[in-house]
Amino acid sequence: MTTDDPNNDRTPTLADVARLAKVSTATVSRCLNSPDRVIEKTRTKVLAAVRDLGYAPNFNARALAAKHTNTIGAIIPTMENAIFARALQAFQEELGGSGVTLLVASSSYRADLEEEQIRTLVSRGADGILLIGYHRDPKIYEFLQRQGVPIVVAWVFDPQADVLTVGFDNFTAMKALADKVISMGHRRIATITANPEYNDRASERLRGIRAAMSEAGISATDLSIVESAYGIDEGGKALEQILAQPVRPSVVMCGNDVLAVGAIARAKELGLRVPEDISVTGFDDIEIAKISSPPLTTVHVPHRRMGKEAARMLINLVNATKDQKNTLIETSLKIRSSLSKR
Amino acid sequence: MTTDDPNNDRTPTLADVARLAKVSTATVSRCLNSPDRVIEKTRTKVLAAVRDLGYAPNFNARALAAKHTNTIGAIIPTMENAIFARALQAFQEELGGSGVTLLVASSSYRADLEEEQIRTLVSRGADGILLIGYHRDPKIYEFLQRQGVPIVVAWVFDPQADVLTVGFDNFTAMKALADKVISMGHRRIATITANPEYNDRASERLRGIRAAMSEAGISATDLSIVESAYGIDEGGKALEQILAQPVRPSVVMCGNDVLAVGAIARAKELGLRVPEDISVTGFDDIEIAKISSPPLTTVHVPHRRMGKEAARMLINLVNATKDQKNTLIETSLKIRSSLSKR
Incomplete structure (x- = not known):
C-alpha cells in the first residue's frame, strides 16, 4: 500500500487530525471524548480524518505507560x-x-x-x-x-x-461434507448461509458446496441458497423460506450448527420427519449438535x-x-x- | 470500611507500593510489566502490596489521557x-x-x-x-x-x-418454580447447582427450593444436592450421580437451562423417559430450552x-x-x- 501522506512514517498526532479536518485541536478532542457535544457534520469530518491518518486517540498516554x-x-x-x-x-x-x-x-x-x-x-x-x-x-x-x-x-x-x-480451510471442509451428502444420493440441495459478501468463512463454505456439485455433474440451478442472520429462530425462518419454494430439496446444508438446529426444530414443528423427509447438516460440532434430536451431521472443528x-x-x-x-x-x-x- | 493507611485519601503511587513491599520502584515496575523476569518471592510480595494499596498500574498514564x-x-x-x-x-x-x-x-x-x-x-x-x-x-x-x-x-x-x-430476586424466582413442582405432587427433589459458596445466584436459588419444601412440610432430607461445573456434559454427569443414589427423586431442578438440557440428554441415553420416569426443570429460558426434547420447564429471565x-x-x-x-x-x-x- 502506498499513500501520499509525507508523514506516513511517524505516529499521527491530534494536531495532524485537526489540520486535515480543518478544525481546532480542542474540537478534535471534544469529538473523541464527548461526541454528543459536537454537531454531526463536524464529527463526521473529524472521524474521517482520524480514520485516514490512522490516529489512535490515546496513543501518547499509551507511549508514556509501560511498554507491555x-x-x-x-x-x-x-x-x-x-x-x-x-x-x-x-x-x-x-x-x-x-x-x-x-x-x-x-x-x-x-x-x-x-x-x-x-x-x-x-x-x-x-x-x-x-x-x-x-x-x-x-x-x-x-x-x-x-x-x-x-x-x-x-x-x-x-x-x-x-x-x-x-x-x-473452510472450502475443503465444506466440500468434504458436500461430497458425502452427494454420495448418499442427494441431488437437490438447499443451503442456509450467512451473507457471504463480508464473511470469508461463509463464502468459502458456499464455494465448497458448489465445487462438490460441479464435480458430481449436478447443475448449479439445483442449489437453492437462503441467506440468514445467526440464530436458532433465524435458522427456522430460513427453513420456511426453503419449504415455500416450488421444488423441495432433499437436504439442507447449513452454514453452522445453530442454524441447523433451528432448521430441524422448525421442520419437526411443521410435521416433517428428519431425516426421512428432509436431511439437515451443520458446521462446527458445538455441544448442541450432539443433543439435537436427531443428532446433527456436521463438520467437527477443533x-x-x-x-x-x-x-x-x-x-x-x-x-x-x-x-x-x-x-x-x-x-x-x-x-x-x-x-x-x- | 476503615483502614489504618494514612494515605487512604489519595491515589496510591508506584512509590507507595515500593515502600510497602520494601523493594525499589524499578522492581515494582518490572513485576508489573515483565513478571517472568522477577523471582517468585519478590513478585508475591509486590503483588500483595499492589493489592493492599489498591494500586492501578496505569493510573498515571490514564490521568493524562482524556477524562472519558x-x-x-x-x-x-x-x-x-x-x-x-x-x-x-x-x-x-x-x-x-x-x-x-x-x-x-x-x-x-x-x-x-x-x-x-x-x-x-x-x-x-x-x-x-x-x-x-x-x-x-x-x-x-x-x-x-x-x-x-x-x-x-x-x-x-x-x-x-x-x-x-x-x-x-433469585430466591423468589426459584421458590415460585419449586412451589409449582411441589403442587404437582413431587416430594423427593434433587437439584444440580453451581457451588453456592462464591455464587450468590446459586445460593439464593437453593434457598428458594428449601423454603418451598419447608412450607409444604417436606423434610430437608428429601432434597438431594449435587454440585456441578457449568456445561451440558457436566449436567449429564451430575444426573448420573443423582441416579447412583439409593432413592431416585421424581424431579431434578437444575440451576440453569444448560445443566438441565445436559441432564435430559443423559437421562434419555440411559433409557429413562422424561418426564414419565423423571421430570427436569431449568432456569433462564435461553433458546435451547425451547428446542430441547421434551421442551424445558424453566424460569423465564428477561x-x-x-x-x-x-x-x-x-x-x-x-x-x-x-x-x-x-x-x-x-x-x-x-x-x-x-x-x-x-
Missing part, C-alpha cells in the same frame, strides 16, 4: 451461542498461563463496529489483537501495522495473507486447539519471536442421524 | 453457551447508541481472575464496569471507589447493597431488558446523574413438557 500492558484483545462477531466461545476460552486459558488478561469485543458481524473496536483496543493499549476472518478494509491492517500492534487472524488458514493466520494455537502465536508476536508460520487446523466429518440416504 | 474514554467494561463468569450472551448483547446495543465501546472479560467463575480483570479494566481506562453478582471481596469495591470507577451489579436485585444493582437497564444505569453513573435506583426485573414461569405430575 499484558493485555490482549480479541474481536469476535457474536457472543451469542457457543460458536466462538469455546475457542476463546482456550485462547484465554493459554494467555492466562502467560499472565496476560484478555479483553473481548463483539462486532455483531458489522464491519463499522469492528473497526471502532479495533481503535478502542489499540488506544486502550492492547499488546496484540485476535481477529476472526481475513476479509476487511486494507486500511485497518495498515493502521494496525503503523501502530505496531501485532495481530493474528483465526478461523481461516491463508498462506497468501500478509498477516499470520490460524484456522482451517475450536480449542485453534484458540490455543492463536494465543501461542500472538504471545510470540508480542515478544517479537521470529519465523512464525500460518497454522492449519484439520477438520473432520461427524456423520450422525440428521443425514440419511436419499 | 467512552469505553465500558463488563466481566462475566463465562462466555460459553448463551447464559450471559443475550443480556450482554442488549447491554452493548444500548451502549453503542451512546457511542460507547464495550470490552468484556470472562472470569471462568474464578474470584482471583475476576479481580485481575477488574484491575486491568481500570488501568486500561474503563469509564465504568458491569459486574455479575454482588458477592466478592469488599476490598474490590473499596478499590473501585477509590479509583472513581462506577459499577453496576447485574443478575441480582439487592436494595441493601451499597452499589447499584439490576436484576431479579435478559435483554436486564442488559438494557444495566447500560442505562451505568451511562448515567458515568455522567454523574444523581438519584439512581436499584432496578428489579420480574421473572415468570414457563411450564413446558419436561415437568409432569408425579
